[in-house]
Amino acid sequence: MIKAENLTKSYGRHLAVDNISFSIEKGEVIGFLGPNGAGKSTTMNMMCGCLAPSEGRITINGIDIMDEPEETRKYVGYLPEQPPLYFEMTVTEYLKFVGELKRVPKKQIKEDIDRIVNLVKIADVKDRLIRNLSKGYKQRVGIAQALMGNPPILVLDEPSVGLDPKQIIEIRNLINELKKDHTLIISSHILPEISAVCDRVLIINKGNIVASDTPENLSKRLTGSNKVYLRIKGEESAVRDALSSVAGAEHISVSPCQEEEALDVTVEAEGDEDIREKVFFALSGGKLPLLQMRPMEMSLEDIFLNLTTVEENA
């Protein structure tokens, strides 16, 4: 549905996006993940026709967006990093204006507004001035704006930035709702959000795509070894002795913990072997009470840090 080929954008000498290519199928939910200044917003701006690529091209349904900007922009609803709101308008006035601007037929504008205010849950504030709304509501009005005219593609740049945890969950539910009839492209540096809603993650760092996979695969690919977290009551030397007797256990790291007389320990196993049982018996043999044990999966956060730091070392 959307295809980017050798996309490059430079601001003067600064290379914001460096020769990236990707393609997004209909109905997919794609997450752009990356630190600030990685080129996420620039890429999104190019996809929406707000910026022209320095090199390369973007096609939507096979049409180059630079060839037919007016036609292709109809397919895309865009929520920029800062929602483009007119503070002096009420929510309904604003949505009506956006509808007219997007050349939505008059009858459909009214239907769209009624449908969208209920979908994004802003019906109770629809006659209030946007200036007086809270940040969470403003963000939702921004999403409502992108939904006007019911475009098949939605591009949301950091939809949950600056929101409190409750609002983040609400936005996440909303995105899950939108998934049903839209192709979604979401950027974020709030990682759980991406892994919760996206089918595929593109990790972008310094204008390059570092990785592209499903959140689960990325996690699997990068974990590689089997890590176990333990909380053990006892002396450090005794713990180390007991654990080193376990076959396949490597990289034992011990650190003090909040609980008295206890230690936080991580053990890494070679390959895919599950060492949890062996660890249990080794510790019980040494009369070391085991307070907690859980397998450590690399979170998206770890993957992200791992990938971006690897990139830096290279």
Added chain:
Amino acid sequence: MLAVLKKEFKTYFITPVGYIFMGLFLLIAGITFVTGNVFSMSEDYANGTLSGLILVFVLAIPLLTMRIYTEEQRQKTEQLLMTAPIPTWQVVLGKFLAASLLFGMTLLVTVIFPILLSFHGRMEWPVIIGSYIGFFLLGCAFTSIGVFVSSLTDSQASAAIITLFLVLITWMIDFISGYMPQSNLSGIIFALVLALFLGLMVYNSSRNLTVSGLVLLAGLLVTGAILLINKEVFTSLITKSLNWFSLTSRFYNFPRGILKLSDLVYYLSFCGFFIYLTSRKIEKKRWS
């Protein structure tokens, strides 16, 4: 385009700007009318009162246009307009028309003055109608300058000051042009500078040395050819060109009841040129 026009026009009345503009303009127009026509028992509305109002709207037009693009840039709502499925020039045209419409509406209110006068004297309606048309066109031309300036900056104050300055300059051209050197030589130099300027402008936009060189050469050739054929052209060329450019000198045809097509075309193309410049300026942001 209609959506933008409607939104901008509404914004004038949601914010105080529209009321301030209308209020100030009508207050001063009223004072001028009372002192110029009522107390002095004069029938001369078009030449006296209406022409005297030019200075007022030279001062008031920046109020009308200062926020028109600066606010979009400041509130970051520009991205909404830039990703909308309509061409940029239509957005700019919508904004320009909204400002012109407000200005035209305010002007329409002052029609009450000549109507009041008509009960007590004989009015020359063609002259008055002509003046109003001219007045409106002049206002549109100033508005188009203002719209362009507001696209250059994201501060309302600087937009207002720069617009005021530019509008004042175009208004002052009439006085300045009289003091320009009148000799043939100065005319030739002026023509050469113009050719050089044109060449530089072409180079600046195309970065192509051959093309801009050719433009410069063509300019020189034309200057030389005219010098051989008809020297008279260069006599007081500067004054003539400045007068041709002057927005206000053309305006004075209207109160005389002369509605020339060339004047009409001049004003409309002036507005068109600045609307074009503005949309180029906005489009440029995509490529920055």
